[in-house]
Amino acid sequence: MTLILDNIAKIVSLTEAEKELFLSKIETKQYKAKTILHNAGEICKHSYFVNSGLVRSFNINDNIVEHVLHFACEGWWIGDMYSLLSQKPGNLFIEVMEDAEVVLLSKENQEQLYFEIPKLERFFRILTEKSLVAHQERLMDNLSLSAEERFDKFCKRYPTLIQRVPQKQIASYIGVTPEFFSKMKSRMLRK
Amino acid sequence: MTLILDNIAKIVSLTEAEKELFLSKIETKQYKAKTILHNAGEICKHSYFVNSGLVRSFNINDNIVEHVLHFACEGWWIGDMYSLLSQKPGNLFIEVMEDAEVVLLSKENQEQLYFEIPKLERFFRILTEKSLVAHQERLMDNLSLSAEERFDKFCKRYPTLIQRVPQKQIASYIGVTPEFFSKMKSRMLRK
DNA sequence: CAACTTTCTTAACCTACATTAAGTGCCAAA
């Protein structure tokens, strides 16, 4: 349970009292693999922090094709930012991939915490900034790199995920079909 | 000069004293078209807010191809978030496309303001959240939509830019070559 | 205004990746 406090401590330092208050606002739950934490079309009420296990967010376009936006394993946050912030129905699904322990922080509690502990507003500002930078880089990579180069980057950035995530999901994350990914992988191995 | 205060007022409300303090921390400059505000390889010192004119950020990959990350016209913020936050050399260029009046906010002043006016930390948190949501959507669009659909979305989202931005830059923004864009456009007109 | 540069277009040809389809191997439920 200290994982989330450690995560915060990397960016801002809370007093014991503040830690207590923060802990009183969150909720920890266990989920089996394949549980859907949030459905497209619904309004997202929580931010999720992964204590253990593996979670992903993805959308499904008209052609019934899934596209993975994000993987989150131990120590990562995940959610449907659009829906959470706008309180409108989003188009992301959030699904547990491996049995997981997840911390839930409701939108109301999160906003209360901004008032009660301004340092947490700083924490989430910085978290969001880092996420934005990562998304900008991924966007530029999608515009300028080949599938092979995007896969290389993925391997370097998320070495632990490669063993854990089914390769069709990695294919989806980097933006190719599972068939092409398979072919590409064997082509890369041959070198 | 009230444009930037209006921009802030849409999200948080400042007292007159706070407005004064904020204004004392920024600097307004005029730039001619084609001026480079920030070079790839350098450390970014400022956030930029566009009062008038038009500014873009882009990178250049190994093959000497430009990719536009962002356009900013009146009332928009622009910068190299990666370089600004990490204080390391980035790989974005920021260039004035039409003669512009730009507000500069240095990183130091921005961070001072977070302490002096916590509401501004809230303002930038929310600004960053909105930007993140927009980037997530653009990323998913790049993964799942055709060039034609991406162009449609661009037209709906930035109707005023279409007249102002050379079409090769729009092509770059949506991720196709100028030649293909030209072909696609005439194909779309024929319908 | 001419001379130059940059943007846009057109067209022939090329390739990275998608689609469709069939087949393999694995493992979990019945």
Next chain:
DNA sequence: TTTGGCACTTAATGTAGGTTAAGAAAGTTG
């Protein structure tokens, strides 16, 4: 033990979009 589902592979064929090259428009500068 079978059966069915799911992840992965292979291969033939299709296509969105890239590349190259050349000329036409349009904008910029002296």
